[in-house]
Amino acid sequence: MTDAAMSETIELGDIDPEQWNDFALRQGWSDGFPLIVPTEEKVAQFVDTCRGDNVPFAAMSPRRVFPTLSSIAANAVMAGCRAEYLPLVVSAVRAVLQPEYNLHGTLATTHPCAPMLIINGSVRHDLDINCTSNCFGQGRRANATIGRALQLTLLNVGGAKPGEMDRATHGSPAKFAFCFGENEEESPWEAYHVRRGFEATDNVITALPCEAPHNINDHSSTSGEGILMTIAGTISQTGANMIYGTAPYVVALGPEHAATLHRDGWTIVDMQEKLFHDSAVHVSRVSRENQKNYEEHGQALTNDRYYLTRTPDDIQIVVAGGPGKHSAYIPTFGFTEACSQRLPGR
Amino acid sequence: MIEDMDSETIEVGDLDPAQWNEYANDRGWSDGFPLAVPTQEAVDRFLQTCRKDNAPFAPMSPRLLVPTMPAIAANAVMAGCRAEYFPVVVAAVRAVLDPAYNLHGTLATTHPCAQLLIVSGPLRGQLDINCTGNCFGQGRRANATIGRALQLTLLNIGGARPGEMDRATQGSPAKYAFCFGENEEESPWEPYHVRRGFDAGDSVVTAFASEPPHNINDHASTSGEGILQTIAGTISQTGANVLGGHGPYVVVIGPEHAHTIHRDGWTIPDIQEKLFEDSAVHISRVPPEKRKNYAVDRSAKVVNDKFYLTCSPEGIHILVAGGPGKHSAYIPTFGSTEACSVRISNV
Numbered sequence: 155m156t157d158a159a160m161s162e163t164i165e166l167g168d169i170d171p172e173q174w175n176d177f178a179l180r181q182g183w184s185d186g187f188p189l190i191v192p193t194e195e196k197v198a199q200f201v202d203t204c205r206g207d208n209v210p211f212a213a214m215s216p217r218r219v220f221p222t223l224s225s226i227a228a229n230a231v232m233a234g235c236r237a238e239y240l241p242l243v244v245s246a247v248r249a250v251l252q253p254e255y256n257l258h259g260t261l262a263t264t265h266p267c268a269p270m271l272i273i274n275g276s277v278r279h280d281l282d283i284n285c286t287s288n289c290f291g292q293g294r295r296a297n298a299t300i301g302r303a304l305q306l307t308l309l310n311v312g313g314a315k316p317g318e319m320d321r322a323t324h325g326s327p328a329k330f331a332f333c334f335g336e337n338e339e340e341s342p343w344e345a346y347h348v349r350r351g352f353e354a355t356d357n358v359i360t361a362l363p364c365e366a367p368h369n370i371n372d373h374s375s376t377s378g379e380g381i382l383m384t385i386a387g388t389i390s391q392t393g394a395n396m397i398y399g400t401a402p403y404v405v406a407l408g409p410e411h412a413a414t415l416h417r418d419g420w421t422i423v424d425m426q427e428k429l430f431h432d433s434a435v436h437v438s439r440v441s442r443e444n445q446k447n448y449e450e451h452g453q454a455l456t457n458d459r460y461y462l463t464r465t466p467d468d469i470q471i472v473v474a475g476g477p478g479k480h481s482a483y484i485p486t487f488g489f490t491e492a493c494s495q496r497l498p499g500r
Numbered sequence: 501m502i503e504d505m506d507s508e509t510i511e512v513g514d515l516d517p518a519q520w521n522e523y524a525n526d527r528g529w530s531d532g533f534p535l536a537v538p539t540q541e542a543v544d545r546f547l548q549t550c551r552k553d554n555a556p557f558a559p560m561s562p563r564l565l566v567p568t569m570p571a572i573a574a575n576a577v578m579a580g581c582r583a584e585y586f587p588v589v590v591a592a593v594r595a596v597l598d599p600a601y602n603l604h605g606t607l608a609t610t611h612p613c614a615q616l617l618i619v620s621g622p623l624r625g626q627l628d629i630n631c632t633g634n635c636f637g638q639g640r641r642a643n644a645t646i647g648r649a650l651q652l653t654l655l656n657i658g659g660a661r662p663g664e665m666d667r668a669t670q671g672s673p674a675k676y677a678f679c680f681g682e683n684e685e686e687s688p689w690e691p692y693h694v695r696r697g698f699d700a701g702d703s704v705v706t707a708f709a710s711e712p713p714h715n716i717n718d719h720a721s722t723s724g725e726g727i728l729q730t731i732a733g734t735i736s737q738t739g740a741n742v743l744g745g746h747g748p749y750v751v752v753i754g755p756e757h758a759h760t761i762h763r764d765g766w767t768i769p770d771i772q773e774k775l776f777e778d779s780a781v782h783i784s785r786v787p788p789e790k791r792k793n794y795a796v797d798r799s800a801k802v803v804n805d806k807f808y809l810t811c812s813p814e815g816i817h818i819l820v821a822g823g824p825g826k827h828s829a830y831i832p833t834f835g836s837t838e839a840c841s842v843r844i845s846n847v
Contacts, residue, residue: 186644264825291671298532325637387738478610478669
């Protein structure tokens with residue numbers, strides 16, 4: 155490990171932050187925003203937070219380089235992380251390296267997907283991770299820099315350079331950073347990680363390659379049934395990759411919508427079943443050439459409809475956000491799985 | 501101006517970049533990412549690029565402070581801009597201060613809208629603004645920092661702090677930065693800014709209060725008609741604010757889709773007309789209470805039992821952006837807003 159870290163060290167001489175940024179941008183190390191200088195001292199301080207984590211990493215697509223704790227830490231420093239965020243960044247890296255995530259596919263595709271991170275457990279409070287108002291957006295260092303650290307690692311270790319090995323036609327702003335915590339405190343249901351088989355006391359990070367969130371505004375419906383109709387009508391789109399019916403998608407319910415749904419007796423399983431059926435896309439909305447294409451790929455029509463996931467269980471429901479009558483639909487890349495990683499310790 | 505600057509200047513002592521970032525983060529000046537230090541020297545250098553621009557600014561919502569050039573420049577420096585991006589940032593600030601934009605509404609709302617900036621004209625090449633592969637995403641300094649400079653200006657001058665005066669329920673990652681250039685070179689139609697009445701040689705920034713992009717994948721359709729069916733089927737949603745039928749929305753067509761649609765003879769007005777009709781949402785898809793609220797209380801446009809999503813076909817803003825690949829994007833707006841364009845000065 156020491157050797158690898160040493161061979162990854164370069165001497166830059168005495169440069170000011172602006173010169174450093176120009177240099178780093180020219181090297182292609184940045185997403186466009188300013189980077190902190192990953193000095194040996196800072197990297198060592200970050201790596202210290204992961205002492206005892208000796209599990210090897212798989213090779214990272216598309217370049218197939220093996221990440222090291224030091225190279226991940228250097229990217230976390232550059233992203234603007236605090237040292238104490240590094241265990242989450244390392245767990246995020248491990249999550250996207252799970253084979254089911256299909257990292258190579260998510261990076262080499264023309265689809266705009268970004269690696270979205272959902273965080274559960276008490277670490278949300280320890281690290282001040284935003285789970286409430288504007289949790290998908292700007293303003294909180296942990297959300298911004300943990301999401302960014304993963305992206306910079308994919309760029310600088312994995313080699314996913316936009317226009318080169320990252321082939322996105324348009325991409326999306328979610329590729330700057332897309333990381334939030336579940337609002338477990340205002341969720342009327344069991345926490346997401348517990349439903350995925352972890353202990354309530356575990357800290358868990360779940361990664362999915364996703365589009366940016368699609369807003370679901372429903373200020374009028376006062377029943378769970380009404381809100382679910384608006385949600386299903388938002389999910390029922392012809393252009394998202396979910397039309398292939400091969401993968402999970404995410405519905406992030408705002409706490410106010412969640413409270414109404416729960417009051418009306420909806421369980422997670424009920425909602426999954428309802429959305430599975432009501433979001434299916436009628437064949438009349440799909441172009442003939444697409445119909446033919448889906449048929450050739452063995453995608454069956456059921457009741458003249460394309461179902462957007464394999465099963466109701468594929469629909470990942472979480473609660474996030476603050477006051478307001480909004481929820482979000484977050485379609486995935488389509489050829490992927492939700493991959494969760496428990497943080498070491500505790 | 502000098503006096504204004506002096507009164508806005510503070511002495512922070514000798515901080516290293518890490519200490520500066522802690523300091524700025526603690527004061528709530530950041531979006532969470534590292535900030536460059538807005539030294540007086542850097543701010544002066546940025547101001548040099550806008551020396552002839554003396555038009556006054558309107559007060560900026562929600563706090564209703566009047567922005568000054570040095571204050572905007574300080575935010576552009578912090579965002580990581582190069583000095584030569586500054587005229588674009590200033591034009592973007594003027595665009596969102598246009599009353600038709602409804603800045604206060606876009607910031608105080610629980611809706612997730614961000615300020616989308618579309619840059620047209622020759623400046624795209626001069627500033628290396630990405631108009632092709634991954635143009636909505638990371639990787640290009642101009643796209644990232646121009647979009648971010650506007651957001652930091654709204655935070656630090658306007659006072660739009662998330663959870664306080666920015667009331668977004670969930671927000672979106674587009675609120676970090678969402679800025680791209682039209683791919684005029686691969687567009688088979690007239691450039692967007694020319695269709696909006698500017699000269700082809702003008703450089704123009706157009707601002708929209710919008711959601712992040714919704715992807716439109718169509719790898720199979722080989723006709724313009726087929727692609728437009730997929731686009732309309734993506735736009736036809738029940739949850740976006742455009743269901744109210746008042747605001748514009750944006751369709752960004754990838755160059756490959758654009759080529760097929762153009763080959764089949766579709767003009768921009770044809771496409772607008774087709775999407776206007778085919779994206780309308782049938783009332784049977786809208787829950788009864790929402791139907792009543794929108795149709796009765798908000799005077800949404802319901803014709804033939806359908807909610808029409810814009811006032812007219814011209815409310816649909818069509819342009820070409822992106823690189824290789826069979827994707828386009830639907831970008832819904834906040835609804836109670838207009839597209840606001842400003843010519844970039846001093847070019």
